[in-house]
Amino acid sequence: MGIAATTAEAGGEALSERQQAVLDAVLALMVEQGGDLTVSDIARRAACSKETLYKWFGDRDGILTAPVRWQASKVRAGHYDSQHLDASALRQSLESFAANWLAVISSGTSVALNRVAIGQAASGTNDLGRIVLANGRFAIGERLKPLLEAGRAAGLLAFDDTEVAFRTFFGLVGRDVQIRLLLGDRLALSETEIAADAKRAAGQFLALYGNRASFEARLRLAPQDEGGLYRPPSS
Amino acid sequence: MGIAATTAEAGGEALSERQQAVLDAVLALMVEQGGDLTVSDIARRAACSKETLYKWFGDRDGILTAPVRWQASKVRAGHYDSQHLDASALRQSLESFAANWLAVISSGTSVALNRVAIGQAASGTNDLGRIVLANGRFAIGERLKPLLEAGRAAGLLAFDDTEVAFRTFFGLVGRDVQIRLLLGDRLALSETEIAADAKRAAGQFLALYGNRASFEARLRLAPQDEGGLYRPPSS
C-alpha cells in the first residue's frame, strides 16, 4: 500500500494482457502454495522480473492485492429479470443463485483470495476485506434482493425485511462450507452435490418465506428429495 | 512445528499459571494487533524473555499455536440433558445453543484465533485448522445432535439425516456473521441482538423440522416477532 502505484490498479483502468497473465500466475501460486509467497517466487512463476512487478504494482502488498481486486472486478454478473415471475420461475432462480454461489465459494481461487483478504484484515489496514465483502457477500445480496422483492410483489413470498430474508437464504446456502474450506477441511463439492444443495436450500427458503397456499401444496406433496420438510412418520 | 516442545503442549498436560498468563498476553496481542506478531513483541507484552518463550513452546509456530490449542481445550461445555423434552424445552435448548454459538463466533478472541488458523492453513502444514474445526464446528455438532435426536425420538422433530439437520441449524444461526467478521467488517452483536437472532434461528429451524401439529399451531398464531413465518398480507 502506501505509495501510489504508477500504471495499473491506481485508477482501476484496464490491465494489459501481459499484466493479467502475471496476475493469473500469482493467483495460481496462491491457490497451490498458500499465502506465504515471496516476490522472487512470483517473478519466477510469472516469468517476469521483480523490477517490473514493483513498477506495476508498487510494493509487495500491491502485488498480492492486485489479483484480489482484479478477480473482484470480474464478479459482476447479469441481473435476473423479474418479469413473468411465477412460483416455478422463482424457485428456479433461487436454485440458480444458490448453485452459483456455492460454486464460487468452494472454488480454489475463492478460498485463496479470502485467505489473503483475511490475513490482511488481521494486519491492521484493511481494504481487501472490504473489497472481497463488497464483491462477494454484498454483491450477491444486491443481486438477489430484487428477485426476492419481485417475488413478494407477485404474492409468492412474504417477509418484512428484505435484508433478513436474504441473510437467511445466505445461511441456508452456505451453511458451514466456507469456514470449513478456509480452515483447510477437504470438502470437494461435485457438480451434482452443488445442484442438490442448491435445490435443498431453495426449498427450505420457500418453506420459510413462501406464501401459505404454495407451502400447503408442498406439504400435501410431501416430496422425498428435499431436506427439511415435514413428512408423516413412516412408522 | 517440528522439534518437539520440552515442557508444555507436548503431551497436552496442564500449563503453569505463568504460562497461561503468557498465553493470555499472546491472545490479547492477537486480538488487538492482528496476526503479524514478532516474537519480540510477544516477549515485551508478556513481560518474559524470548529465551523462555522458546524453551516453553519450541519455536515461533509453537508460540502462536499454543494459545489456539489452549483456548480450544476450554471449549468443552456441559451437554444438555434430553430428559423431560417437550416442545418448549426443545425450543429453549435450541435458542440457548444458538445464542451461545453466536456469542462465541462474534467474540474478538474467536475471530483472532480463526484468522491465525486460516493463515496457517494457507501455509501448507495444517494442524490449527483441524484443531479449530474440531473444537468449533464439529464440537458443537456433536453436542447438538443428541438434542436433535432426542427431539425426534419425542416426536417433536422430523428428519432423516441428523447431519443435514444440524448443518441447516448451523447455517440459520451463523448466516454471514463469521465471514464478515473475519474479513474485518464492523459488526457489533449486542446481547439483545444475539438473543433475538437466536430466537429467530430456533423458530426457523422448528418451522423447517418441527412436526406438522406444532407447525400448524404456529401458523395460526402468526407471531410477529420471528422472521420467516408467513403471515397474511396486511393490505
Add this chain to the structure above:
DNA sequence: TGGGAACCGTACCGTACGTTACGGTTCGGA
C-alpha cells in the same frame, strides 16, 4: 548462608526476503 534452578532483559548472530540497480535482449517506430 550458600547453591542452584528458573527467569528477565539485552545484546548478538545469521539469514531470508523486500527492494533497488544494472547489463543484455526484444521490438516498434522514425
Add this chain to the structure above:
DNA sequence: TCCGAACCGTAACGTACGGTACGGTTCCCA
C-alpha cells in the same frame, strides 16, 4: 538502420526478525 522504451534475469544492498547466548536477579531449599 538507429534509437529508445519496455522488460527479463541476475546480482547486490539493507534490514527486520527468528533464534541463541549471557549476565543479573529472584526464589526455593538444604
